[in-house]
Amino acid sequence: MGDRQRLRVLVLNQISALGLKRLPGDGYSVGKDLPEPDAVLVRSADLHGMEIPPSVKAIGRAGAGTNNIPVPLMTRRGVPVFNTPGGNANAVKELVLAGMLMAARNLPAALRFVDSLDPTMADMDRAVEDGKKAFAGLELAGHTLGIVGLGKVGCLVADAAIKLGMHVFGHDPEITVDAAWNLPAQVKKATSVTEVLRHSDFVTLHVPLVEATRGLVGKNIDQMRMGAVLLNFAREGVVDEAAVLEALASRRLASYVCDFPGPALNRHEQVIALPHLGASTREAEENCAVMVVDQLRDYLEHGQVANAVNFPQVSMARESAYRVAIANANVPNMLGQISTTMAKFGLNIHNMVNKSRGEMAYTLVDVDSAVGDAVLDSLRAIDGVLSVRYLPHHA
Numbered sequence: 001m002g003d004r005q006r007l008r009v010l011v012l013n014q015i016s017a018l019g020l021k022r023l024p025g026d027g028y029s030v031g032k033d034l035p036e037p038d039a040v041l042v043r044s045a046d047l048h049g050m051e052i053p054p055s056v057k058a059i060g061r062a063g064a065g066t067n068n069i070p071v072p073l074m075t076r077r078g079v080p081v082f083n084t085p086g087g088n089a090n091a092v093k094e095l096v097l098a099g100m101l102m103a104a105r106n107l108p109a110a111l112r113f114v115d116s117l118d119p120t121m122a123d124m125d126r127a128v129e130d131g132k133k134a135f136a137g138l139e140l141a142g143h144t145l146g147i148v149g150l151g152k153v154g155c156l157v158a159d160a161a162i163k164l165g166m167h168v169f170g171h172d173p174e175i176t177v178d179a180a181w182n183l184p185a186q187v188k189k190a191t192s193v194t195e196v197l198r199h200s201d202f203v204t205l206h207v208p209l210v211e212a213t214r215g216l217v218g219k220n221i222d223q224m225r226m227g228a229v230l231l232n233f234a235r236e237g238v239v240d241e242a243a244v245l246e247a248l249a250s251r252r253l254a255s256y257v258c259d260f261p262g263p264a265l266n267r268h269e270q271v272i273a274l275p276h277l278g279a280s281t282r283e284a285e286e287n288c289a290v291m292v293v294d295q296l297r298d299y300l301e302h303g304q305v306a307n308a309v310n311f312p313q314v315s316m317a318r319e320s321a322y323r324v325a326i327a328n329a330n331v332p333n334m335l336g337q338i339s340t341t342m343a344k345f346g347l348n349i350h351n352m353v354n355k356s357r358g359e360m361a362y363t364l365v366d367v368d369s370a371v372g373d374a375v376l377d378s379l380r381a382i383d384g385v386l387s388v389r390y391l392p393h394h395a
Ligand SMILES: NC(=O)c1ccc[n+]([C@@H]2O[C@H](COP(=O)([O-])OP(=O)(O)OC[C@H]3O[C@@H](n4cnc5c(N)ncnc54)[C@H](O)[C@@H]3O)[C@@H](O)[C@H]2O)c1
Pocket: 064, 065, 066, 085, 086, 088, 089, 092, 148, 149, 150, 151, 152, 153, 154, 171, 172, 173, 174, 175, 176, 179, 206, 207, 208, 209, 212, 213, 233, 234, 235, 259, 276, 277, 278, 279, 280
């Protein structure tokens, strides 16, 4: 296949080879620097300041958070943004457990102490035994963990904490039915963030960064128990850093454990800051890469939509070789105009599916004969149509 016929996938972060190799060389060009890409694969690279070429038909985020992607702009262009729900949740869960243990047992300070001992000193055993009392901690079992956000990560953390003997309070005003099913029965429901803060020794945040969650924990830190531990593996902006620093100074917070270092946090003795490591395990990187590449391919080749954050879930078995995929505004008479346009060009609709999500809708139409450029141009000219793709299937 000539290079022009191959689909171009621009890769802006390190994506596991296990995923990339699912883009076959005879159908795809994959690289860090491709002109006019058809799709973009990304992890945390910030696309907000970047010019996203009009050739882009889909964006795949190998991970959970999509706050680095201008999702509303992509929706207006009729471009889906895919992510990989749950693909890295276990990796985050394990790091949250490590974070709780690091804080509860004063491990960073204890490690620094051991590092500070001169290896040539005469009586290291004695220095160790004398020094250890400064790092005595507490056990997780019997203490209370509050979880804000009971999605893929929050549910796994709840389950693990229960198994470690912790009491768990959870809050999520938009919990999905699936997540509610997955949640251990012992998790107590909190009706507000404040209720979680008041009742917990450890509080961990697992919400996306959106306008409603910006600064979710801020002044309300004064509701937390004295000496509590706050963990933030969600996003930097979910907590108000100034409020955290104040609470650390007053010892309301014993420790702040986070995945987002910053100038005011680094080297603070009560802060344990990791370099955004939550999803950085081989397993999570592979899971996310495989998921996102499969979703991207299914969209690019067949128009199917799975796990897009701005498009409805849409799937339709191929019964015809001639498929048209249309993203459009969710307003009356779009389907009427689409089918009238096709009929005008003598196309017989074999099968069709249309689903909406918020202000947009997505339509797959299989027809019985080949679709020419004039049809596609006429569809594009319909007021409210955001994008039109022709997806012939060569068996
Ligand atoms: N540190 C890392 O490497 C890492 C890795 C994965 C995810 N994350 C972050 O964690 C977030 C959560 O990941 P996930 O996989 O669990 O996502 P998810 O979509 O499965 O879960 C998010 C949950 O937050 C809930 N929520 C939304 N607004 C809320 C609010 N105001 N109060 C309480 N709950 C609210 C949602 O209803 C949903 O159940 C991601 O969006 C991402 O920002 C970070």
